Amino acid sequence: MSDAGTELYEVFVRGKRGLNHVHVGSLRAADPRMALTRARDLYTRRNEGVSIWVVRSADITASTPDEKDPFFAPSGDKVYRHPTFYAIPDDVPHI
Amino acid sequence: MGPMTTQATTGDAEARLQEHFDATIGRDQRIEPRDWMPDGYRRTLIRQIAQHAHSEIIGMQPEGQWITRAPSLRRKAILLAKVQDEAGHGLYLYSAAETLGADRAELTEMLIDGRQKYSSIFNYPTLTFADVGVIGWLVDGAAICNQVPLCRSSYGPYARAMIRICKEESFHQRQGYELLLTMMRGTDAQREMVQDAVNRWWWPSLMMFGPPDDASPNSARSMAWKIKRHSNDELRQRFVDMTVPQAEKLGVTLPDPELRWNDERGHYDFGAPDWDELRRVISGDGPCNAERIARRRAAHEEGAWVREAAAAYAAKRAAGRRAAA
Ligand SMILES: [Fe+2]
Ligand SMILES: [Fe+2]
Numbered sequence: 001m002s003d004a005g006t007e008l009y010e011v012f013v014r015g016k017r018g019l020n021h022v023h024v025g026s027l028r029a030a031d032p033r034m035a036l037t038r039a040r041d042l043y044t045r046r047n048e049g050v051s052i053w054v055v056r057s058a059d060i061t062a063s064t065p066d067e068k069d070p071f072f073a074p075s076g077d078k079v080y081r082h083p084t085f086y087a088i089p090d091d092v093p094h095i
Numbered sequence: 096m097g098p099m100t101t102q103a104t105t106g107d108a109e110a111r112l113q114e115h116f117d118a119t120i121g122r123d124q125r126i127e128p129r130d131w132m133p134d135g136y137r138r139t140l141i142r143q144i145a146q147h148a149h150s151e152i153i154g155m156q157p158e159g160q161w162i163t164r165a166p167s168l169r170r171k172a173i174l175l176a177k178v179q180d181e182a183g184h185g186l187y188l189y190s191a192a193e194t195l196g197a198d199r200a201e202l203t204e205m206l207i208d209g210r211q212k213y214s215s216i217f218n219y220p221t222l223t224f225a226d227v228g229v230i231g232w233l234v235d236g237a238a239i240c241n242q243v244p245l246c247r248s249s250y251g252p253y254a255r256a257m258i259r260i261c262k263e264e265s266f267h268q269r270q271g272y273e274l275l276l277t278m279m280r281g282t283d284a285q286r287e288m289v290q291d292a293v294n295r296w297w298w299p300s301l302m303m304f305g306p307p308d309d310a311s312p313n314s315a316r317s318m319a320w321k322i323k324r325h326s327n328d329e330l331r332q333r334f335v336d337m338t339v340p341q342a343e344k345l346g347v348t349l350p351d352p353e354l355r356w357n358d359e360r361g362h363y364d365f366g367a368p369d370w371d372e373l374r375r376v377i378s379g380d381g382p383c384n385a386e387r388i389a390r391r392r393a394a395h396e397e398g399a400w401v402r403e404a405a406a407a408y409a410a411k412r413a414a415g416r417r418a419a420a
Contacts, residue, residue, distance in 0.1 A: 005406025008193065025256070026190045028199055030402075031409035042183055045176075046263075062129070 008057040009035040011042075013049035021053050032056075120321055125251035128194040136320055139313070140250050141197045142211070143322065148188035149206045149213035153387050155181045157221040158230055166224060173270050174227060180263045187256040194252045207392045215373055216303050218381030225278060225285075225292040231271015233293075233300040233338070239264045240334045241304065249321035272341065279346055286346075293342070294350045301365075302373045304331040310370070335363050 006028040012021035024043050029035035035054040044052065064071050079085050088095055112131040119126060126132055155178045162178065165171035189199050205211040216234055221227065242264065245257040278285040305311055305327040317323040325333075335354075342349050353366035375381065 005402065005409065006199075025187060025252075025259075026193070027186065030405035031412060034405060034409070042186055045180070045183065064129075 006030050009039070009054045010057050010060065011035075011039040012053040012055070013039075013043055014051040015048060016050055021051065024048075026057060029054075120249055123321070125254060126249055127251045135316070136322075137195055139317060139320070140253065140322060141192055141195050143317075144188050144192040144195075144253055145197065145202050145205070145211055146213060148185045148192060148202070149211060150217065151181050151185035151188060152206070153213045153217045153391060156387055156390055157217055157219070157383075158227055160221055161224055161227050164224070165227075170224075170227075170274070177231070177267050177270065180267065184260045184263070187259055188253075191250075191252040191256045195250075203395060207388060207395060209379070209388065212377060214303060215376040215381065216299050217387060218376050218383045219295070219299055220383055222295070223288050223292060225275070225288040226296070228271045228274035228278065228289070229292040229296045231267050231269075232275060232341070233271075233296050234303070235264055235267040235271060236338060237300045237303045237334050239268060240330050240337070244324035244330075247321075247324060253322075272345070275345055275347075289345075290347050293347045297350050298368045298372075299376075301331055301334070301368045302376075304328075304334065306370060306373065307367075332362055335365050339363050 007030075008026055009029055009032070010026050011024050013024050014021045027035065027038050027042055029038050032054060036052060039052050039054055043049070075081070113133065116126070116130070116132055116136075119130070126136075158174060159178050162171060162174050165174050189202060192202060193199055202211070206213065216237075221230070239261065242257055242261050246254055246261055248254045248257065275289055278289050308314060308326045308328045311327055314323065314326055318326070339349065339354070351366045353364060355364055357364045376384070379385075
């Protein structure tokens with residue numbers, strides 16, 4: 001903890017009904033309620049959202065320490081998971 | 096394994112990481128917080144982002160002084176919203192700096208005790224309400240020129256913060272220009288106020304792009320890392336080219352006798368700003384440097400009890416939750 005007892009929070013905003021919450025950035029706050037109020041003031045000054053989530057950054061578990069991820073290698077060689085892997089004659093309709 | 100082998104292995108690993116980093120930059124992809132990055136890249140970014148954040152925060156002061164003296168409720172509400180945006184810009188940028196391992200409280204300390212700088216432009220006084228309009232038009236206009244290319248900066252969190260900021264800056268520039276248009280339709284005295292403000296802010300605005308390219312030693316490296324996309328002089332030229340027609344429409348004269356269209360270059364020629372003045376203002380000797388820092392320090396110190404109360408309240412609530420569980 002630094003900045004006189006504040007912690008880092010990640011902010012997620014739902015832009016409008018029907019959309020996912022999307023990560024928009026982070027902020028510092030002393031507790032979750034304050035994080036929510038600050039998120040409203042900081043990230044939704046122009047109607048950018050209808051719903052906000054705040055999560056303590058320390059509570060996030062992430063895949064690997066690097067974005068260059070061997071963790072994702074298993075999906076790299078499975079082309080048969082994609083529809084384009086399958087050759088279908090042109091005259092078969094609706095597929 | 097002897098010490099030599101260990102060192103060679105570490106060297107190899109480092110070279111591979113460097114290669115991966117260079118390839119990512121080469122492909123025009125973004126570097127993200129937990130990626131390996133060269134120390135120099137990290138240091139350069141922290142310095143640039145912090146300096147940028149400090150500028151947004153200090154930048155609230157020159158215009159903020161006019162909030163209580165705005166000539167109408169409409170202008171007051173607009174000015175409040177603009178100054179609040181600048182606070183927001185500072186916070187987006189401090190968050191981006193934190194993703195690189197910088198400590199927020201330490202950044203504030205470094206601003207207050209002068210170890211880190213902010214844009215020289217905010218060390219000039221705002222003498223009349225026309226200054227509010229001219230700041231929006233020229234200062235935010237210059238900031239937009241600087242910031243639009245930063246939306247494609249190679250460091251992801253910085254680029255994303257800049258996208259958010261640029262969306263908001265356009266309101267800043269337009270409210271300023273509209274304010275000036277209104278004053279120019281007013282009395283002779285109002286028109287004189289506008290011209291006087293333009294005379295005072297024009298050269299400092301050109302200085303916002305930094306020293307000329309041949310005196311900007313770190314620029315080349317920042318461009319190789321794609322932190323920066325254009326040189327200082329390129330951006331300054333772009334700003335002049337954009338601004339001259341706006342000044343004509345407004346009916347003000349930009350205070351530069353050398354300013355004229357150059358058909359051959361397809362750009363406006365313009366005179367050189369007083370680079371000694373820029374050096375003086377950056378090194379602390381501008382008209383308002385001491386005042387700006389004193390104000391920032393006072394706000395920080397006077398706000399200490401609020402931060403302490405919030406922390407105490409949070410601790411008490413957390414203790415209550417633990418007891419209930
Ligand atoms: Fe700003
Ligand atoms: Fe602005």
